[in-house]
């Protein structure tokens with residue numbers, strides 16, 4: 001286990017688990033920490049579904065520049081569905097590339113995992129940013145398309161809340177920086193389309 005990943009204690013089984021593998025349950029003013037395994041077990045009992053908790057070991061995938069990305073996984077029972085999340089760890093927390101898939105609870109979990117894995121491989125074989133040597137900054141690469149995740153910049157503190165943080169190719173791009181990248185296209189038009197986090201962006 002990577003040492004910089006924060007550990008938390010599950011109130012149900014008493015085990016120390018990485019914080020990304022926990023869920024906080026709220027009941028009467030207090031929050032209780034549950035590991036996903038205990039949470040899944042309770043939800044399976046509650047919803048009377050035949051569900052066996054699975055844990056996937058981290059895997060390493062390379063991007064187009066042969067940079068290695070280590071992915072962690074969580075599997076969560078969602079009542080009548082099941083979700084698998086995959087993510088990198090940055091500064092002890094999920095960050096960088098993140099993927100999510102939701103499937104039918106009755107479907108084979110390894111099939112769903114296979115679908116997610118293919119989606120991850122496709123995403124890592126795409127590149128939307130390239131480094132500009134002249135300006136020493138990122139710019140949108142030749143395809144003129146950006147697929148990204150909208151995150152929150154917790155370091156920013158504007159009156160109306162946090163600024164967006166755009167995650168492109170697993171890299172965190174600040175809102176201002178993204179704005180500067182768009183200025184290469186001043187006078188052009190563009191289309192912005194939003195997708196659910198568990199959908200693959202075509």
Ligand SMILES: [Zn+2]
Pocket residue numbers: 010011012013014015034035036037038039
């Ligand atoms: Zn537990």
